[in-house]
Amino acid sequence: MTTQALELFRSVPRYLAARAIGSHVPGLVSGPLSTLRLVNRKDPEPLGEGWARVRPILSGICGSDVATLSGRSSFYFSPLVSMPFVPGHEVVGELVDEVDGMPAGTRVVLEPVLSCLARGLEPCANCASGATGRCDRVTAGHVSPGLQTGYCADTGGGWSRMFVAHRSQLHRVPEEISDRRAVLIEPLSCAVHAALRAGVEPNAEVLVIGAGTVGLLVLLALKELTRPGRITVVAKHGVQREWAEGFGATEVVSPSEAVGEVRRATRAMKLRPERGQSYLLGGVDVAIDCVGSRSSLDLALRTTRAGGRIVMAGIPVEGTDLTPLWFRELELVGAYTGGIETVGKQERHAFDIATELAGSWPLDGMVGATYPLGRWREAIDHALAAGRLGTLKVAFEPHAE
Amino acid sequence: MVRPGFVLEVDERTPPLLVHEGEGFRLQKFPLGARVIYPPDSLPGIRDVRGAIRHAIANPLDSEPLAELLKPGMKLTIAIDDISLPLPPMQAPDVRQLVLEEVIELAARRGVEDLKLTMANSLHRRMTADEIKHAVGERVFRSFYPKDLTNFDAEDPNGLAFIGTTEKGEEVEIGKRAAESDLLVYVNINLVPMDGGHKSVPIGLAGYRSIRHHHNVHTMLHSKSYMDPRPGHSAIHDSARRMGKVLRDAGIRIFTIETTLNNDVFPDPFGFMNKREWEWSVKDQASYLAAKKANDLAPPKLRHQVYLRIKSPYGVTGVNAGDTDAVHERTLARLHEQQLVEVEGQSDVLVLGIPYIGPYNVNSIMNPILVHCMGPGYLFNMYRNKPVVRPGGVLIMFHPVPWEFHQVHHPSYVDFFEEVLSETTDPMTIESKWEQQYATDPWYIHLYRTSYAYHGVHPFYMWYWGAHALDYLGDVIVVGGDPKACARMGYRAASSFRDALEMAGETVGRSPSISYLHVPPLTVADVR
Amino acid sequence: MAASSKRTRSLADEVREVARGWRWGRRPVVPRSAERVTPPAKVWSFPTDWARTEPGRVARDVILSGVMKPIVWNETSPEVFGLDNLDHLKPPVMFVSNHSSHLDATLILTTLPPKWRNKTATAAAKDYFFDVWWRSAFTALVYGGFPIERGGGERATEKARELVRDGWNLIVFPEGTRTQDGWVQRFRHGTARLAIELDMPVVPIAIVGAYAAMPKGRSWPKKGRPPIRVRYGRALVPEEGESHQAFSLRMQHAIAELFDEDRTSWWEARRRAATGETPRISGPQGPRWLRTWEGSRPVRRRGTPPVWR
8 A cells, every 4th residue: 555655865965955055045945955755655564563553643843854854953863864764753643553452543642762662672771761762772673773753764754644653652642632732742742851851949940942832832841840930931933922921931032132031030140242142140040942043052051050950952953152061060951852750759651741731731723734745845834934924833634635 | 616705814924915095005014913804706797798688678577578668659768877887987898888778779679769868977077978988888879979868967947857755854856857758767887785776866866955855964974884775774775765765656667777797896917906915926926016116106197097097897797677676686685795795893993995986086086085985985884784993993094195186077175175174074064054055156056067077065975975984983094195185184194004003092002903994896894 | 294195115125025925935825814715726737738739749759659669669579459449439538557667658659559649648646757857858748748646636637637628548557556566456546536527438458568578676678578468458438327446347357358368368368257257467365475476477478369350
């Protein structure tokens, strides 16, 4: 059987061209410079015992996907993926095959990491302790290399009409959670993980940089799971500001106002270097970068107090000046994806926490636009300018016409 | 597929929208959340219009076929809607020409000899020979003009016949020839729901003595609105109906032929103006840029000439004939199909782009008083049930409001603007203090009868037409308007839309709800 | 304060306003509240009509008879049977064939009589043949190709409908893709649907030996002039009220009978067709190696013509 899928293929010239001029002419990234193509390929077969086929209902476009297409993702990832692959790791779908206690037709969300269990290997130390995101064996086993479904040639991915997943990757979705909320469970679980990695003490000052989907979900997770004193959110677009206020941010500022606002709130000293932006001696206890650009990390380094912590929830791009890291004795912490988390005294899976949050918080409207696979160029183009167009998340609806 | 009208909510994805302003237009970015009311797509026109006309007069509503009403030796008069319709003028052949040719052919074959045609212009100006020729067609013009095809003269003491009085004491007086005919045929174009029905004969062929009973401030304040002729909603139409009854009771036989047009207003190079902005193709965007630049760069006189020559490629969507009430019901239904849009609730602010042409400046100049007639007059009243804007809200219009008057067409307007408006803008005061004087001034009457001037009392009616709006609104602001002309009329002028909104803030607050009525083409908002 | 009338802006300002408002260089978007009343933008398809004009046809003629035919006839040894089935037919018809090789379209086009070939267009998968501009141009020119979307749906076959309305014959491969193992795959519904909707006669064609000569994966025929036979069958006409599933099945049977005829003789094939014993062309049930094994049996060098020439 063959079905439609969007496939990312290897083309170094296009990748480099997109990297060079993609930011100036975004239309080319969804057009001739795109390394994505719509194909009719053979459906992936279940890769053995415990694997099942899944029909995606909704599949989100993540910031990392957009970065890949516009040539901004790091070559670090090259051995961690196997081309050609079908992108899409934020998926809510329907089981086609029965697997391990879940009948065909069950609605599931995908936990995309392809860890030891999925690869048929003895659990490595990380998987054994529940931190599947830190699995060391993502290039080994009987499945082609791929850190997640959506980066692996064997499994297919969310941006298609069919992919395969291992039992360990599937979580049932309760009836009362709509498809549009369910598709946010995966990014929510990453947000939960980031919020917990941040180690926010009671009454701490927190700065959340970026109010796209990542930033807003991190804000939500912080409100739910931690007891900070104030949360300031840095938002670029009007629609993001509205959502941040709706989720209960203490203060929402634009990027240019951020340093000034943090200074006032924390009564810090502001210094102006001869070259570069102003920075603070003093500042917030924890800064969470949910953008992953050079300027966002830079902002975090400039506004965090000595001994404070910076959490990278978005994939960082180019390096930045790390002098503040050394001088202010900061902790720079990465937050990739959730596994078994410790909340207070309990040990719970990030996906379970995320599912609960998806049910109780007003997430309707976060998915601002859906597109069928046939209109992928418009979808990518929309995702590239989402904030400016008043949308937070764009998703594919592969079975729509 | 003809899509119905719909209301857009402006969001980040909406491009700037087209706004007309007199002999010009612009793209204007509207604030997020503003509503924009779009008319339905243009209905397809009837392919065989002559066939439809023939069918209508052979199978009329509530009447014998026209052929049976035509006999040798009878006195037949045909009255025709004048130059104030349609707007803009129609590309040849005008639908009136088509109707006339069928009716006259039938009359000729049935042996009618005493046949006269008259333009039903009431107190509007006389039409020139060229204008008449365009409306009736070359063949009719050659056969009847000038002896048997005339403009109606409402100030001819021997040309009017008093018919009777309505139960409310309104005097009914119409042209003598029409009153004494065995059959009066009326050829109508129903451009907006205000037209047609009993407004045709009792008003189109009447003089000041009759007209003053409904063209007054009191009637206007109780016509909410005059685009909604249902009983009880529009005092002027109630009055016209009463007068129509008087005519019928007096035995005057009227065979009405009403036609409706679709929304194909813009000829080819301006085709993009008929499309919804986000559906503009690259070609449309290029057309816009070309048209805008050409318009901006043209000297005013040349630009004026270009606009004067615009003729619309209308399609005819319906022809109905027979008894006035039965016909008008059908006509209104078809009109609503083309123009009606459902709108939920009212807004604080109404935005209107005033087009270059109105009923009273065809082949002429739109002076400030006519802007008043178009904005707070006609376009404000394009609603059913409730106005689009809330009581006490603000009207923001786009128009340059040039301090310019056509000396031949609008002589009494010049004096009205200088003498009357400089003292007061209140319609009631104006009516009581000056109307009589202008209506009976012999100089204006002379110009009306022998030149091509609107009657001396006409500017008053223009002012009254906006009386309901002036009473209802909190403020009127004109973007791009001449400050002196606007001040004279009691408006405020702003140089940009943003400034206008700020000024409006004094009345409706900092973030008002906004509705933009996207006309032309014409739309009637059915406000729930 | 307020200056009267328009401030004359420069052309650059006007252009900038339109460029920003209509997102030049990016894809158009529709305001959210207008989504349900705005028809979706048409997806751009590579234009192929130029290849079906008179000069395009002449060029195609030259390429097919001057270049493609000599090459194919040199590298393989093809034979044609059944062209008399076209005699009483009136265009437009749909030519339907099994698909096992890139040679298929060429074989059909070069074996059709000129008066048929000149008004025939080939349906080619949009995502494969129309991905880059030069492959699109090649497909359009050499095969009179037009794009057809493999996903299905009404939009996918828009162009096909248009061409048939203009009187063009179509070559369609109902399997949708070349077979991997040599056996005929399940026919996709779209072909039968289209034929029924447009009420076209369907001429079944069996191409025997092309898989052995140049299967999927090869771009040049095997050495040794492998034999290929192109068999045209009797046209099938959709019956009143026939479902597309039933018609699709009829097409498959027709092609199966042509294969049977090729294997044995026309008479035997007729007898088996009457009793429903025509061997399946979808291949044996079983493991993949068995299917490939059975499918790769060598083809007889010389075919048997039908009893009546």
